[in-house]
Amino acid sequence: MSAPQKQKEKIPEIIDTTIDADVSDNESGSDVEEHDQFAVDGVTAPAPSTSTSQKKKKKKKSKAKKLLNAIRGKDEIPQAVVDQVLDKVKAEGGAAASEANAENVREALQQMKIMDVVKGKAGIGGSIRRTWENTSSTGEGPPIEDGYIEPSKPRAEVRQEPFPLPKDFEWSTLDISDPVQIKEVYDLLSLNYIEDDQAAFRFQYSAEFLAWALMPPGYHKEWHVGVRVSSNKKLVAFISGIPMNLRIRKHVVPLVEINYLCVHKKLRSKRLAPVLIKEVTRQCHLKGIFQAIYTAGIVIPTPVSVCRYYHRLLNIPKLVDTRFCYVPRHMTLARMTRVNKVTSSTSLPGLREMEEKDIAAVAELYTQYMKRFDMIPMFDVEEIRHHFLSGKGQGEIGSGGVGRRQKQVTWSYVVEDRETGKITDFFSFYSLPSTVIGNTTYPLLEAAYLYYYASNVGLKGEGAEQDEALKKRLMALVGDALVIANEAKFDVFNALSLMDNAPILQDLKFGLGDGFLNFYLYNWRTAPLAGLNIEGGIPAGRGIGIVML
């Protein structure tokens, strides 16, 4: 925590005489208002609908100003902010309330990079904010009714020529079905994509993973946008979109999921990110798509929801050695290993790998179960096949290492009722390793991520009784996912506090992560969705039924 802080303090001193100014940096609107809005939505976190009365707004504004002044004095989170958040967390109750204290609130705020946001320089996020700010999801004031913010344009009115790039660079549409080009994307991302705060781990999306994630049914190759160096054609920046029908509360919105924005580390001063965002937006407009969903680890105005990462430790010695986790004060590594030991056999009778013949049943179960959540991708049969079966890899289990096929990306399992032959449950997880930066013993952290799941227990009964029964079932289901992931030699199993995860994570020995995931909608207005927090009576997690890859 201290090193980045020091760096931040120095920033006003460094005046670079060589770096290009941002050509596309068009700030608009009042920053104080923006901050005010942020303070409302991001820090104290009530629904925007509480800020309607004029008086209240004024009060908030002056409060925000006071906080701001305190913030700008030093680079620490002011006590006032911490206190306010703490009060709010305690008042809202929920699982987090009992654990909340000034220290961990401060820490959480630090991790959410609030200072960066306040100063408007949250890395690439800053450009997202500036590029898309007028159409951020929750917008000014309370959402009156769900819907678009800016109307769609006919194709003829969409800008027809690509946005200009700095000299020496050129646009390039990537053909992800070409192994050479997907390798280029892989190379770019594996060296330059997202790292953790300590720059100890960096996502290493495999080529197979990218092929799976970027080519769902109906994908557009024009939405795989690259930037190359004109002279040698080296790929130095990338952004992608995939089409999706997203149900947001009662509306089904055909939109684009934006992901994998990446600029070469040594070109970060060129301000390519805002141009990439604008260009992929233009490409979407050309296909008649005017809404988007995207996620970020950082907070920019204004997320529709925030979720937190949880981690189930599997390979303790490796996780400790790579500093993914630490041995707690009251334990030894030996005890930690024993406490986190996963059984060697699964618990649910009828559990087996999902097959081609299960697609229709899984699609039906998915559709019914996902009605529980406020924001979900609608999958048809083809999409179910793609998302749960196409990533199963080649060859026999074991051909790609213990418990794995070659090039396996996803693991999907169903529970088949032995008497009726019906599919009663399914779960899936995917493999997303991270490079362990600078560790020669363990260069790669093998992480499994919980993907979608469903159980017909969630379709029966109601209220507390259903909650209880479903929790029990999901404990068994995700517990079995842990067994399978452990067999396949994953080091850690990750999940977010979304869907029905919140109640089961602690009991399955998941621990709190330091990462948060913020969900954003572009050009769509809706009230905050329950992620980390309860929103409008919806239990934590149940607002979000989408897993971003």
Added chain:
Amino acid sequence: MSDHKPSLDFQNAAAYLASAPSLTKVSTVVKLELYGAFKCVTCSRIPSTSRPSIFDMTGRAKWDAWSAAGKKFEHPQDAEKSYLEMACSLGWTPSAAVEGNVESNSTAEDDIWDKDEVPPSAGSGGMGNAVSTMAPGPEVIDKTIHGLALSNDVPGLNTLLDKNPDTNLNVLDEYGYAPIHLACDRGNTEIVKILLAQGADRNIKDPDDLSPLELSKEAGHSEIEALLSSA
């Protein structure tokens, strides 16, 4: 982009200033002046963007400097002249800088890339997913013998033992661990050496009935393993 082609001298001066040691001692005011003039010469007379927000202090200061320079200099040539004068006052000489320029001109393509000294912006700050690790517990400063064994504080432990020669080396903490258990588990070899030299019990069992040797084995600290195995 302005039509003005910066002179070779200007490019040299800019290259010189980019890494000039004298620049670190220069006030921000001067740096901003340099920046403003530089932008007038290389980009346009005034910034084409709107003024950055007050929260982006650096960006705003730079924007202001550029805008001010645009008002001061009518032609890029004037800005260039002023820039060169300032560069001279900061130790640049037209002849001395030519060497430095040779390499930067010879590989024109290198100009595309950021300099190595520019730290890449934190890799984490972006769209997409977040890389998460386990949230660390609160950091506790503990100067007891257990705390020192945990934090691998060798001088601290030596001082403690010097001052209090009667310290019980096998005292258990609130969780039932002796200092040697903690040092063996966390891999703090020097601490283990000191404890052994001072006569700590090498066979003492932890609450899980594990000895220091077993703990170091399980945690994969072969150096400590060897230390404890050698009688």
